[in-house]
Amino acid sequence: MELLTAGRLRTEYLDDPLGIDSAAPRLGWIALADRRGAKQTAYRLLVATSIELLDRDEGNLWDSGRVASEESQHIAYEGLELVSGQLAYWKVRLWDEVGNAGNWSGTAWWSMGLLERDQWQGQWIGWKNDHKPTKEQPKPSIYLRRGFQVGKGVKRATAYATALGLYRLYLNGRRVGSDVFSPEWTDYHVRTQYQTYDVTGLLEEGDNAAGAILGQGWYAGYIGMYGYQKYGMDPSFLLQLNIEYEDGTTDRLMTDGDWKASHGPIVSSDLQMGETIDARKEMPGWNIQSFDDSSWTPVDIMYDYRGWLVSQMSRTIRVTERRQPAEIRPLPDGRVIIDMGQNMAGWIAVTLTGEAGARCTFRFGEVLDDSGQLYTDNLRLARQTDTYVCKGGEEETFEPSFTYHGFRYVEASGTGFAIKSVTGIVVHSDLPMTGELETSNPLVNQLISNIRWTQRANFMSVPTDCPQRDERHGWTGDAQIFASTAAYNMDVAAFFAKWLVDLEDAQQPTGAFTDFAPFIFGPKTEFDNDFTYTHTASSGWADAPIIVAWSMYETYGDKKILSKHYEAMKKWVAFNWRQFPDGIRRDVPQYGDWLSVNERPFDEVIAEFGRMVSHHSTTPYDIFSTAYMAFNAKLLSDIAGVLGKKEDSELYAGRFAAIRKSFIEHFVDEQGHIKGDTQTAYAMALEMDLLPEQLRPIVLERLVSKIEQAGDMATTGFHGTKFLMSVLTKNGHEALAYRLLLRESYPSWLYSVNQGATTIWERWDGWTKEGGFQDPGMNSFSHFAFGSVGEWLYRNAGGIGRDPSEPGYRKLLIRPRIRGGLTSARCSYDSLYGLVKTDWKLVNGELHLGITVPANVSATVYVPSVEGSDVLEVASPAAAAKDVELLGREDGCCVYRIGSGRYCFISVY
Template identity: 75%
Template structure:
């Protein structure tokens, strides 16, 4: 029972991945034990070419021998060189801190992909079409097929497939894989991802057939917010099916000129506009062997792709949940409104029956207006409309293939039809959920769920801003402030690693990062008689690569991601240094503290600061931009230190100091007042360590006074809000931070919850009782930026944080704060090293904390207590408990160091 065991073996953060292209992949596992103080002292890795060799304890690819270390993550494969398509099996044995040998783990595996362009033998195929797409009539979807023969004795069959556009693949009439929207969004000018599937069991001796449907997707459809955008005009498809026989012979089926093509029942599809299906055009058996191809045409062999073909090394987009409607309302005019009870990203699956040719129209919306109708003005150019034409003859099921919507409500019109079962299909990047938080306050619990649902709806290959309107960009400023919350909710290790590649692909030759990635050039904008491309190099947005990369290091201990993007990050910081040699950024236009609340009449602000402010940010741009410029220099100095680039560490540390001094000289008065005098200005300056110690306390006092003067209200926008809550808590004003969290009046987090929100709104005033709906031009009801409060709640309510002395949650800081009227909370976080749990309650002045620390992890625990009273662990004094060491006392907390295991602390709570 107490033996240390290795579990959850992963390769490059993934479970048994197929077709990876990392030459020396990193391996990791967790260790488990039920006893206190259990930790790993050594491991032995075996990596083999077969399960049989692994069973025989023969590591013919690599035997690490016994390695004395407690590390269980980022163990780089160091065996024989691997080749394309190689299948690799591995397992691990661990020894505990007492030298006791554990059992071998269950085996895990990975396979290598096609490691060079010369390995690809197929041609890109498709069907060129001169149709000029409109929002009402996107290009038609293309169907592709080919029959082929397979011999007897198949040992292994692997498909490698990708598209410029989207594809849905079939073998012998059955769908291959369960991914949706493959390949996922990249800058197709630079790279496209391929997917790998083991299809050994899908082939049969004799006649077989492969079929694929192509969608426009991100490649040739409407993406972004500029109207019709495209990387190319027509989707194309590339496939290679490699078959290995028992006798050692091999053969390949590839895409080439012998394939045939046609149009079919999916008349058209677009990610933003919707999908049109005419079931009368269904071709039964089109993806099976022996189908009569009369009327099908030869495919067009398309241009060869000149970018990088790379393996998908992140978790795919999949259907993750199905939901039944909470309410269905039939209207007198024949329309039906379906309420799923939850705002989400995905689509609906519906059973219906009608006469042949009966047309059904599905419209999607997040909310209803005052009359109970769908509110769609905030969709802007996007349609979010699906259309289905019945084939007749009984019950039919409609479910789209190449579109998704952001919605809670669906309006069905057309007919007459009969409706059967209706199901909401939830779709997003299938990331393992890692965190959970439940409190004694139902509104806080709903807020936690709203944040999670917003993340689910917007983590769609890239971290999009919203899933409903004509945008859905990977906005950098939104993502960088939410990244830490995202990591508490889900395992985002591979997801953000993929997106950092997108960010570097979008980086301009000057070194400037773009404001979203993958990047799409929009129209030129005139500013001060100068035309410039927008959405590049904006402070707080273009700074995201450094912030996100550093966050991945802090959360997962990932040095490789820092090294991979180090030169790119240096180019960005050096770009700013050259552009602003005096250490102050005054360039406009900027975004600033986006969607903040005006603290005084805007006319006064604009009269004082001119073009340095806007209705969206009354914190002056030069304050905001300079703060971020300093912050990035400081982070880059830390990154250089981690990577052993000591000369750079000194250079960028000095750069930070120079910008900080310029900031103070230009913007901060002798009394600590900061230019603009906004809550955000103080919060950012304090959190980013821009103020000298002599001014810090006065700045904090001014920040607190401004909150109180506003009636206990936060006026901060996207970026300032995250800084505000951290600064208040760290400066000893946690009670005030909890008051802001618990506030139910506008503006606040709980105001939207009380209005029935099931996701996070883009703006504090998306809808108010006084003004109703905000400007529909920018009013998403599913936007995660203000959900960055989630990180703060996990750390301060749940009480689970990492110890700053070491990255990756190897050392934990456990410090729940029983404030804000909360009487209990339970929290868990499943890190790379295992699941930590807390459960606390307050009853009759007594505080009880149950805490579980995973094996191989230690923690520092802060227990609030009355000085001079005994803190118990179990039934004895905590200071004498096994696995517990009293460190000291800080304020009204006793501080203990604990080993792994489960503990129960009881104390008298200070009043």
């Protein structure tokens, strides 16, 4: 029998992370065995200070001994105390369902960061520039360098680096790391992340040189939508390079007053506005020891940073793909339109030849206008323009360092140069891809691709709303409805763990969460006789910390993410209860069901509800806000229960019941009509359990009737759409849900697909045949909110979900819902416990359903079949097959429980 072994060893969800600052990091692995019924019953962990000790099966830091447990994730380290810079190597051995011990796993490792503030010995350095940037001329990048000596016999060299702004670090002319835009976006008033690099192989005995380039980034450039915003005026840099020698001695290079500074070829740079490079100002060899820096200026010692310095415990932003243009089209006036064939986030790398001083301008946009010209009206204040000034001579390559754009199309203009090649550089947080889904419908497949590409474009350290215009905020309302879809597409465990810290950093003293994070302070507004900041406490947005944390718990089974933010969640629920003790939230303005479609003439709606509605949401704000207030109380009750806080759980269950009672009394009549009479109002009330049981079927019937009377059309906005598909499917109307999915006329998902969209639009009507472009002030063509349907697609078309009885994916629910004319689908999801696969197809009246369940995982499977007909597993009756247990029949399906392994069910359909 094949032995059970452990694979994909990770520490805090990361592969061999450097410089973590968790005192008791959590370890995890997947169990591997390609046979049925394989299950872990015990494990033994060894953690050692060297590979040699580990190879001798000695765990001098920790030997867990044999632990009887099926758990393979979130195993907290319980060994000796770890110190700064500590290297820890580990491996694990598993025992299977019959007690056989498997072989030891391969070796994984982690290292500790600088755990105490006083262990940072460097000074913050930079070069002050009093010039105020403009959109057309952002500040230049700063070049820093210093020579230093390295002795003989380097055993290990570790660089700890960060900046207020962005940095790129070099040692002896070679780039350190492959991440871009480090350190990533945080509220710099509160905390800044540092990165750790193993640079042992970059040092040389004798003369060495360190160099860094600083960009403005999120710290000192244009960010958000208020114009020029800044946490500080000038970027600054902090480095500590610790060197350990074979003889036991140590050495250290730090940022201090001995470094020098200069400007260079990056003459202006900004994340939103773009970057200008003047190649005539290149300084060959500026970051190697032999360079003559006599003309450089001593650095400025910047102020001592008072926020928290924390290790980056999430995957970095990186270049993830390089794409060739789909078309390069010259225009009559000499300009060129470059079509990358895909809306994306990143930049271009251009190889060209040109005269010295020739100026090449590259403007970026998502779409073309009706005349085939670059459309940029929707960028608002963001210029998205890069410029390259040629040095002349042989071929040159232009590629920016500290800017990114949301684009499909590039307009190149200028004279005196010739473009030889263009490459699209795709950039985003480098999260492992986890989900794949392909159906028999090519339009649905394009929709799935659009959702994935929109996530790639907007997961840039934080879940941004758009990658192109002057905003790019971590909008909470968008992210909370998309979080579950995001978790199907990518491993977002560490990504959202980081962002939840950003959300808590932004929480106001009142307990109110903000509408985006990291938070940027805009104008103040009066709220209930007090003043608070605009974009704070909006229902459906500020509720995100509770909803996202719960979603991550459901996906990954991680209790720590709940306990870490529990007190902050309590403050938010208390804030709502304090403001609205009668259980009805009436404050305006709100966002509501953002960008919904009017179901009746708006003048009628405004006449009836006044300030409680807007063109952006015809679901009244008091309905929407009260529903979310109830939903949050219910979730917090569930969270308290998971954390073993019984009294709190009962308290918040009582709050939910009180708000629910008020909701029914104020908004629901005896015939099941809900105030506003919108699809969203009915969908939210059903999904959030806000109705008396006797009214649920009546309200459901009303919702279905409204959709069908509209011509099988959804009128819901961001939030209502998330709930609508789920409500229909869970309540016996999956066929209608499929009709909404497959609708091709406006408004629908496939309408944008048929217009050539390669990402999800912000609005249903971003562009229509009748009306052209929507309001350019808010019309992104890469905005993931309406992509929340991806979760529904994975669960229903693909058939892969988790059993609601347990968080994580240790117990699966396999239930493909075969409707809408689909004849096949292949789906996979690389869960925290291993790769799950489904593959179904209809063949001559039969359903063939292939399933792969990873080791140490079980599944409940719903096989659609004609009642009274036999269901086979391969060629034998399913009920008699190995590791298959018949549980009964439900909703036209035979229901089975299966263990790990590969299965193929065949039924008459």
